[in-house]
Amino acid sequence: MNDAKDLKIGIIGGGLMGLVLAYRLTQLNATVKVFERESQPGGLSTYYNYGKFIWDKFYHVIVPTDGSLIRLIEEIGLGSKLNWTRALTGYYVNRSFYPLNSPKDYFLFPLLNIWDKMRLAYTIFYGSRIDDWKKLEKITVKDWLIKMGGKRNFNKFWAPLLRSKLGKNYTRVSGVFIWTYIKRLFKAREYPVEKDYMGYVTGGYKTVFDKLEQLLNENNSNIHLETQVKSIKPAEGGGVNIYYEESVEHFDKVVFTAPLNVLEKVTDPGLCEVVNNEQAIEYQGVVCLVLTTNKPLTPYYILNMGDDNSPFTGVIGISTLVDQVQTAGQQITFFPKYIPADHPYWSKTDSELKALFLEGVKDLYPDFDESDIESSHINRAFKVQPLQVLNYSEIIPKIHTKHPDFFVLNTSQFVNDSVNNNSVVTHVNSFVDEYKHEFQSVRKR
Ligand SMILES: Cc1cc2nc3c(=O)[nH]c(=O)nc-3n(C[C@H](O)[C@H](O)[C@H](O)COP(=O)(O)OP(=O)(O)OC[C@H]3O[C@@H](n4cnc5c(N)ncnc54)[C@H](O)[C@@H]3O)c2cc1C
Structure with a gap:
């Protein structure tokens, strides 16, 4: 009889990084528990209930050079849902x-x-x-x-x-x-489609998150939603304790995947030093007006705004790509503005921002008729794009911290990639390749 001790791993953050990592670790026979603060998984790539349909909360496309992401989608059985x-x-x-x-x-x-x-x-x-x-x-x-x-x-x-x-x-x-x-x-395309083609998964990223969750559940692992991690401390005798709600739970290893401001808040100094003495990593955030309309607003998937006076910096016509069957016949258009942490937009209310952005929409499209709007809302994300300043690779947090059982794996470590879901999957794959010996089950005869 096998006397097997499967490692118990805690992952903080149920965005794509946390969930792909969890899936990869279950492939090494580990038992994984993912802690996610929000009521649904996905983080920045999560979905939104638009009323008549569910689609991504922000715009997300796949490009033919996204080899790691496309291979993951195929590996988990969703290849036929790529469009x-x-x-x-x-x-x-x-x-x-x-x-x-x-x-x-x-x-x-x-x-x-x-x-x-x-x-x-x-x-x-x-x-x-x-x-x-x-x-x-x-x-x-x-x-x-x-x-x-x-x-x-x-x-x-x-x-x-x-x-x-x-x-x-x-x-x-x-x-x-x-x-x-x-x-x-x-660069060279990894998927055999024509230049300028972009992709999405039927049902949006919800399809991917549902599938990852199902695969985790089948492997004795799960995602704990609405569970905000309050602190992480080294455990006596090895491993790491995670504190959440009124509980404390011991794990053999813990991987942190949320942004650095959270790491700073929840991590005991005995695990890792978050802030580099010389320079802290700054993030850009985004505020975004999302309109669903009964008529198309733009023929472009992406319209780059070379006009500094506009309240938004691009127009993303996701419905130029996504079949309208997916969106109950409605058109979704995103009007994002990327901003630093000290930008005055953060202190505006949603209705103030909506009014400001709608003025910009009318200025851009004088024929736009507000009665064509089916729904409108403002979405915000505070920590999106770490600022890749000069010599950025010298200030990023280490993956393997000073504690042998605690690891940090997040987008701030992308030194030669932009923040996108292909780089997320690539980062997870390289991590697992390099550290798999740390996460493999200890199986004794
Ligand atoms: C406007 C916009 C457009 C984008 N467009 C594209 C695109 O077209 N293509 C593409 O590939 N990528 C795109 N991206 C990037 C993509 O969304 C990110 O690459 C990806 O979502 C990063 O995932 P992550 O898991 O690393 O981080 P996150 O998604 O930030 O996940 C971190 C998770 O940690 C959770 N968390 C935080 N604190 C705690 C705590 N204390 N306890 C428990 N959980 C906690 C958060 O709730 C979150 O779910 C876009 C992003 C934005 C914002």
């Missing part, structure tokens, strides 16, 4: 809309001359082939883009895009920031 559609991109500037989808579109784009366009193409081509990202960490994104493509390209093309993602912080990030986007969009 691909051509996604159109536009650019709004000087009160005009410009498509940017083909060489012809770029050729006709009026703000850049032919020489600028050749340098822009060179920047993207060269950028997509860079492997040594360490060098890019030492130069600001502004200096790198000017060096590659010149000042006019920077001022007219790149700066509005950077401001839309980073606001005033765009001058502080390194060249790695833009390189990760170029790489994700332009």
Whole structure:
């Protein structure tokens, strides 16, 4: 008879990172308990009840270069639910809309001359082939883009895009920031669809989270919703204690996957030092107006706003991709604004933000009729994009902390990737590859 001791693992955070990690650890025969503060799993990728249908709370697409994510979706049996559609991109500037989808579109784009366009193409081509990202960490994104493509390209093309993602912080990030986007969009595709195609899973990310939860349950593991972890402390005799509600529970190993501000709040100094003495990691957040309408608002999947006066920095027409059967015949459009922690938008109420953003929608689309709105709301996320400042890789938290049974695995450790779900899965896969010996069950004969 086998005398098996399966390791008991605690994971803090039931976003995609926590759930994929939990699934991978059950593959090593561990018993896993995931602690999630909210009433549903998914974190930033979670879903929302729009009334007549459920879809992602924020816009999420899969691109054909997302190899790790696509392989995971196939591995958990959802490959047949992957859908691909051509996604159109536009650019709004000087009160005009410009498509940017083909060489012809770029050729006709009026703000850049032919020489600028050749340098822009060179920047993207060269950028997509860079492997040594360490060098890019030492130069600001502004200096790198000017060096590659010149000042006019920077001022007219790149700066509005950077401001839309980073606001005033765009001058502080390194060249790695833009390189990760170029790489994700332009490197070799891992899925055999045409260029410009983007994907989604039928039912949205809820389908993925439901499936992961089912696989966990089948393996003696589960997600504890509405369970906020209050503190994590080293246990006497090894392992780590997790304190939640009025309980304390012992685990052989614990992995923390939530953002760093939470780590700082809940972690005992005996486990890890969160704040680097020199520099703390800052995050950008996002506020987003979400409209469901009975008519399409935009032909573009993404419209980049080159207009600094708009209250939002992009328009994401998710219904240009997603079959309307999925959304009860309604159209969903997102109007996001990425902002730093000290931005005045955070102190505005939802109705103030809604009024402000709707003014911007009417300014952008003068024919827009408010009576076409089926539902509207504001979604906020405070900790989305860690700021990849100069020499960022030197300030990130370590995965294996000073305590042998406590690990940190979160998006702040993405030194050469943007924050997206492919990089989440890649990060989990590399973690499990490197540390599997720590998590494998101890089986004795
Ligand atoms: C507007 C927007 C658009 C995006 N678009 C895309 C896209 O198109 N494609 C793409 O691939 N990615 C996209 N992303 C990125 C994607 O959402 C993230 O990569 C991913 O969700 C990160 O997952 P995570 O698990 O690392 O973190 P999170 O999702 O932040 O998960 C952390 C979890 O920890 C929980 N938690 C926090 N504190 C505690 C506590 N004390 N106790 C218990 N639980 C706690 C939180 O509730 C949360 O569920 C987008 C994100 C946003 C915000």
